[in-house]
Amino acid sequence: MERAGTAERERENLEHANQAPESLPRESLAGGEDQIDLFDLLLVLSAARRKIAIFTLTAMALGAALALLMKPTFSASALILPPNQGQSSASMLMNQLGIGGLAGGAVKSPSDLYLGILGSRTIADDIIAKFHLDREYKTKKLSDTRARLMKATAMVVSKDSLIHITVEDHDPRRASDLANAYIDELYAMNSHLAITEAAQRRVFFDQELADEKNALAAAEVDLRKTAEKTGVIQLSAQSEEIIRSIADVRAEIASREVQLQSLRTFATDQNPDTVRIQEEINTLRSQLAVLEKDPRNVQSTTTDFQAGRVPEVSLEYARKLREVRYHESLFDLLSKQYEAARIDEAKAAPIIQVIDRAVPPDKKSSPHRLFLTLGFAVFGLFLGFASTLVSATWRRMEQVPEYALKLARLRSGFPLGR
Known part of the structure; x- marks a missing residue:
């Protein structure tokens, strides 16, 4: 009899152990017990393994269908x-x-x-x-x-x-x-x-050259009109020499100023070339001042010509001629600078070298069907876990009077028909 009673009790314990709970233990919700036994969680998930499998397989099927329907990229x-x-x-x-x-x-x-x-x-x-x-x-x-x-x-x-x-x-x-x-x-x-840098200089000098060409044409027109009005066609060789000397110095100054402006597009004022060109401009300006005030002080000039001895009728013509000589010299200098920049730009070609041109790919890059299907399967698995745990917690809360009352009030406050 004792053996029969013992066997009966062991069979009942085994059956009780095989029956996994559908909800979390009441102790996990009552009396401030916040800890949930991991073994109880495993029992709940084991009881809902069919539900979890359905979630996982359904999500996997959706992922596979989506991967098949998506256009390949x-x-x-x-x-x-x-x-x-x-x-x-x-x-x-x-x-x-x-x-x-x-x-x-x-x-x-x-x-x-x-x-x-x-x-x-x-x-x-x-x-x-x-x-x-x-x-x-x-x-x-x-x-x-x-x-x-x-x-x-x-x-x-x-x-x-x-x-x-x-x-x-x-x-x-x-x-x-x-x-x-x-x-x-x-x-x-x-x-x-x-x-x-060469292309930048070429564009800059191109614009300066176009402007100077127009200025030279305008100066030539003014000289022609003055010659027609005064009747003075040609000055003495001495006057021509002084006028050309002054025009050359003025053109050199203007040329250096253009160079300095071009250099400052990519260099600072402390750049050695910037400092050097600025010093050259200052020197040329000093020479121009001496030449305009007294031509005898210029070493390169041996004439004793004084501007005050030029006849009054020739003074206006001399000024116009000096402008023409100035613009001619400046146009010549700018032309050389433009040619230098253009040659540099041409030597820089070819600028861009193509190593590989694109060819039509023979394999798609996306979507990755295997990764997409497995990703949906993992999402379905976690969704099944979450749904099972939420359902188990909800059922256990309904078994606790305190929570059951609150749940009843919650349902009454959000009726489906309202």
Whole structure:
């Protein structure tokens, strides 16, 4: 009899142990007990293993279906090498003008500069118009199309200063065409932008040369009108020599001032070339002052001509002639500087070197179906755990009178029909 009673009790204990609770123990909610036994949690989760499995499998199926329905995305990459900024290559020609020591290097990081150009709105708009991306992206506003293109494009500078251009698209051919279009647009923009130091000087001297050409033409017109009015066609050789000397010095001063202005676009006032040119300007101004006041004090002049001895009828003509000689000398100096900058700019080409042009990719870059499916499965697993624990806690709270009353009030305060 004792053996039978003992066996019966062991069988009941075993059955009781196999029956996992559907809710958390009451002690975890009552009397300030905040700790929950890990073993009790495992029992609750074990009892709801079917529910958790359903959550996991359902989420996995949704992830697999989503991975199959999503359009594949292809990534095409291009690789370019930006130029290294160098010094002037026409130093011999510039030395005779007094600026042979100009240092290049206006751009400290060519890679960062070209990266900024590639991300410009102008290049993006040109690519959008070329490929009709508003229709491909189904966008109505240009700003939205531009944002979609920027989102699909990645541009980075590697440690070796190479620029990587990567474009993602659902069409592999269009992805490679878009990546190559960035290179083509960069070439086009680089052809008319003054990026290098030589190009900056060329643009600057080009503008100065155009202005001086107009000034020379205006001075020649004034001289012709004065000659017609006064009847003075030619001065003495001595007067011509002094006028030309004064005009040459004035032209040298103006030329140095133009050089100084160009240099200050990328150099400070403490730059050795800036200081040197400024000293040359001061010296030339002193020579001009001496020459204009008393030509006999100039070592290069042996004449004893005095401006006061010029006949009154010739004075106006002499002034106009001096202006013409001045603009002629200045135009000649600016032409040499412009040619020096143009030669330097030409020698800098080719500026951009393409290492790898983009080709249509043969494999998709996304979506990763396996990762997406596993991610949804993990999400479903945690969702099943959370749902099970919330349900178990809710049922246990209903068994505690204090919490049951609060839950009843909560339900009455939020009826579904209200």
